[in-house]
Amino acid sequence: MSTERIVRVANAQGFWGDSMLAPIRLVNEGPVDYLTFDYLAEITMSIMQKQRSRNPEHGYALDFVRMLEKILPVCKEKGIKVIANAGGVNSKACAKATSELIARLGLTGMKVGIVEGDDILDSLPDLIAGGESFTNMDTGAPISDITDRISSANVYIGAKPIVEALEQGADIIITGRASDPSLVVAPLVYEFGWSMEDYDKLAAGTIMGHIMECGAQCTGGNYTNWKEVKDFARIGYPVCEAKADGSFMVTKHEGTGGLVNIETVTSQLLYELGDPQNYLGPDCIADFTTIRLTEVSEDRVEVSGIQGRAATDTYKVSISYANGYKLLGSLCVPGPDAVAKGQLIADMIFDRLALHGFDLPEEQRFVEFFGSNVLLKGLVQSSDEPHEVMVRIGARSQDKEVLSVLGTEMAPVVTSGPPGVTGFAGGRPRPQDIVGYWPALIDKSKVTTSVTVNEV
Numbered sequence: 001m002s003t004e005r006i007v008r009v010a011n012a013q014g015f016w017g018d019s020m021l022a023p024i025r026l027v028n029e030g031p032v033d034y035l036t037f038d039y040l041a042e043i044t045m046s047i048m049q050k051q052r053s054r055n056p057e058h059g060y061a062l063d064f065v066r067m068l069e070k071i072l073p074v075c076k077e078k079g080i081k082v083i084a085n086a087g088g089v090n091s092k093a094c095a096k097a098t099s100e101l102i103a104r105l106g107l108t109g110m111k112v113g114i115v116e117g118d119d120i121l122d123s124l125p126d127l128i129a130g131g132e133s134f135t136n137m138d139t140g141a142p143i144s145d146i147t148d149r150i151s152s153a154n155v156y157i158g159a160k161p162i163v164e165a166l167e168q169g170a171d172i173i174i175t176g177r178a179s180d181p182s183l184v185v186a187p188l189v190y191e192f193g194w195s196m197e198d199y200d201k202l203a204a205g206t207i208m209g210h211i212m213e214c215g216a217q218c219t220g221g222n223y224t225n226w227k228e229v230k231d232f233a234r235i236g237y238p239v240c241e242a243k244a245d246g247s248f249m250v251t252k253h254e255g256t257g258g259l260v261n262i263e264t265v266t267s268q269l270l271y272e273l274g275d276p277q278n279y280l281g282p283d284c285i286a287d288f289t290t291i292r293l294t295e296v297s298e299d300r301v302e303v304s305g306i307q308g309r310a311a312t313d314t315y316k317v318s319i320s321y322a323n324g325y326k327l328l329g330s331l332c333v334p335g336p337d338a339v340a341k342g343q344l345i346a347d348m349i350f351d352r353l354a355l356h357g358f359d360l361p362e363e364q365r366f367v368e369f370f371g372s373n374v375l376l377k378g379l380v381q382s383s384d385e386p387h388e389v390m391v392r393i394g395a396r397s398q399d400k401e402v403l404s405v406l407g408t409e410m411a412p413v414v415t416s417g418p419p420g421v422t423g424f425a426g427g428r429p430r431p432q433d434i435v436g437y438w439p440a441l442i443d444k445s446k447v448t449t450s451v452t453v454n455e456v
Contacts, residue, residue: 007191009184009208010239013037013084014215016044016061022215022237023067027074030253032239033191035075036183037064037084038213045177046320046435048088049121049152057097059090060174065097068172069105076107076171083162083183087174089119089152094174095454102456110456113170115161117449118177120317120442121153127446134317134440146438149322155442156316158282159205160196161449162186168453177318179282181209184240192244196283203286203308204246206279210286211250211268211303212238218250218268220258231257236299247304249296260299282315284308314441323436327403328366328394329410332423335387341418342369342391348417349393352409358402366394390423396434403431 010032012023016039026032039061052059064086075082087094091114102110120127124147128134134143154177163186165173175183185205188194194201211218219236220229229235236252238260250265252258269288273279276288285308292305333341346367353360368374371389393410397403407429414421 004243006241006243007034007188008032008239008241009034009036009187009212010237011036011038011184011212011215012067012237013039014213014217015039015041018215020063020067020070023071025234025256026237026239026253027071027078027080029256030239032078032080034187035071035080035082036212037061037067037082037086038180038183038215039064040085040088040177042318042437043320043435045089045152045154045318048090049320052090057090057093060088060094061086064094065101068098069101072102072105072107076110081166081170081187082172083175083186084173085175085178085180085183087114087176089121089154089176091116091174091176098172098174099454099456108456110171111169111453112456113165113168113173113451113453115157115165115173115175115178115449115451117161117447118155118157118175119153120155120447121150124150124153127442130446132442132446134319134438134442137439137441143438143440146319146321146436149436150319151322151435152318152320154318155447156282156318157447157449158182158311159185159189159202160283161451163189164451165453166190168451170453180213181206181281182283184209184212185283188242197310199284199308199310200306201246202284204248204303204306205242206281206284206286206308207269207288207291207303207306208240208242208248210279211265212240214268214271216258217271218265219252219260220264223259223264223267225263229257229259233257236260246306247302250301250303251299260301262293262295262301265293265301265303280312280316282311284311313444315444315447317440317442319438319440321436321438323434324396324398325400325403325431326394326396326434327407327429327431328392329407329429330393330423330426331391331410331413331421333389333391333418334420334422335385338386338389339369339372341420342389343367345391345413345417345421346393349406349409349413353402353406356405358405360395360397360402360406364396366392366396368392400431407431
């Protein structure tokens, strides 16, 4: 029987809004050494920045603290460490709320660490003046196009400062925009003493983090062969059993729902993947073509053979900016001739907008007849006339007033359009801000991270 040391890392949140049951079940239903929480997507940072502008004590994932309240006593008892990028744009406030919770629960001797340095919004003008271009990676557009509209700017930092927090004894580590896989790389570097220049092992940790970063998507969630998946209500969240040589086992707690096999793991490996030989991260470049998957037993897939190379000399930066407004409303339209009625309704709403004196170009309009094969249009043929459709009508504009007027003309369709229109109980739609996404790069030497660990 092998006595080789294993470190178990589990991911309890795949995004901000994932099931609050996940961390509770992970800490109670089986062995875990580290629990990671991956909250942040590109748009999330801008939302948090807006929340902080309204309340200086906000700007982080508020439900993270609510989750901790349910699991911290068990984590302390079992020695489970927590690593979360829940700090958003206000890691200090998140750490303060966490420390207050620990005190309120009567838990002593726990250390809370925060990693900062990813938020470069305030220093952006100086960085630009110093030569950083922040050219849009997708379009090649200059940052000057949006400098007066930027709402957030965050660097995807790596594992090194998280490792520093672990070395200082932190039980809970809160970061801002740390790279998703780096949350997983850090505890492996710390536990196994890996060098930050051992790129094969860093690549293994990066791929392990990639497999787990979307939560249950690697354990049967969002899986094509969904009929094979057992008990979606109690789907098991991912647990990876890592070894010092960089190999690891993808699994879930025994007795839970879901499914782990080569296909579910492969599905997640291919998720959001660009060049498989050059998966770029702040810690290394991982080569996905070197991965070997072995189905060892039921719900256990071994991952090995991973190779990596040194990371680039730049970090990715996620910049958000104000990009106008959008509006979306919906109406339910019954048959017969539901699609024809829906088209008439859409045309008349935009024609009435013109009667108000507003001209909205076609490319800024959105019309969809949900129920008429729109999701698989062009892929699956359907000649059946639907008995009913949901008409979704929307638009985008730099002029908020145009959209406000458009919203006022949706409800009147119920009494002044074709017969049978219903489903407007949600009220008049109102314009919402559009948050634009601007990906860019920054020289690593221009980014300084800091680590603070305090005992509660």
